Amino acid sequence: MNEEMIHEPLSGILLTPEGHAALQQELEYLTTVKRPEIADRIRESQQHGEFSEDNSELDEVKFEQAMVENRIGELKAIFGNAHILEPDNIPTDRVGIGSLVTVEDLEFSDKFEVRIVSSIESDPSRDLLSNESPMGTALYGHAPGDSVVFDTPDGKKRYKIHTITR
The missing domain is CATH 1.10.287.180 (Transcription elongation factor, GreA/GreB, N-terminal domain)
Known part of the structure; x- marks a missing residue:
C-alpha cells in the first residue's frame, strides 16, 4: 500500500x-x-x-x-x-476516514468499535463518529496502542486504541 x-x-x-x-x-x-x-x-x-x-x-x-x-x-x-472511499484508501496503521477502530474506555474497561466518517454521514447511535467530533478528532491520526484524552459533557474521557481495520 x-x-x-x-x-x-x-x-x-x-x-x-x-x-x-x-x-x-x-x-x-x-x-x-x-x-x-x-x-x-x-x-x-x-x-x-x-x-x-x-x-x-x-x-x-x-x-x-x-x-x-x-x-x-x-x-x-x-x-x-x-x-x-475505496478500501485501499482506508488507513489501518493510523486512524483516518473510514477506519473501524476498536477502543477501550480506560475508566470502565469497556471495549467497543467505532467507524470514523465525515460529518455528513455521522450517526453516533450507529457508532459512526464524525472526524470533527471530540472523540473523532482525538482518535484521528493515532495508531494502535496509543491512548487519547478528550473532553465530553461528562468530563474528560481516556481511550486506548486496540485495533484499526477497514
Whole structure:
C-alpha cells in the first residue's frame, strides 16, 4: 500500500460506500416520492379552493416543499464534491476516514468499535463518529496502542486504541 495515498486525503467530501448509498437512497426518495407528493397536495387543494390567503395549511405545505427542495439541493452538492472511499484508501496503521477502530474506555474497561466518517454521514447511535467530533478528532491520526484524552459533557474521557481495520 502506498503510504502517501493513506496520509494525503482526497479533496472534497469522503464518503464510505454505505454512507454514499444511504444518501443516494434519501435523494431518490425525496425526488421520486416526496416531491411529487407535495406537488399533488398543493394541486388538489388549489383545485378544491381550500387555500385562501390566510390559510396556514398552504404555508405549511410550501414550507415543507422548501425544506425538501433545500435538502435535494444539499444532497446534489454533496454528490458533486464527494469521493467514495475505496478500501485501499482506508488507513489501518493510523486512524483516518473510514477506519473501524476498536477502543477501550480506560475508566470502565469497556471495549467497543467505532467507524470514523465525515460529518455528513455521522450517526453516533450507529457508532459512526464524525472526524470533527471530540472523540473523532482525538482518535484521528493515532495508531494502535496509543491512548487519547478528550473532553465530553461528562468530563474528560481516556481511550486506548486496540485495533484499526477497514
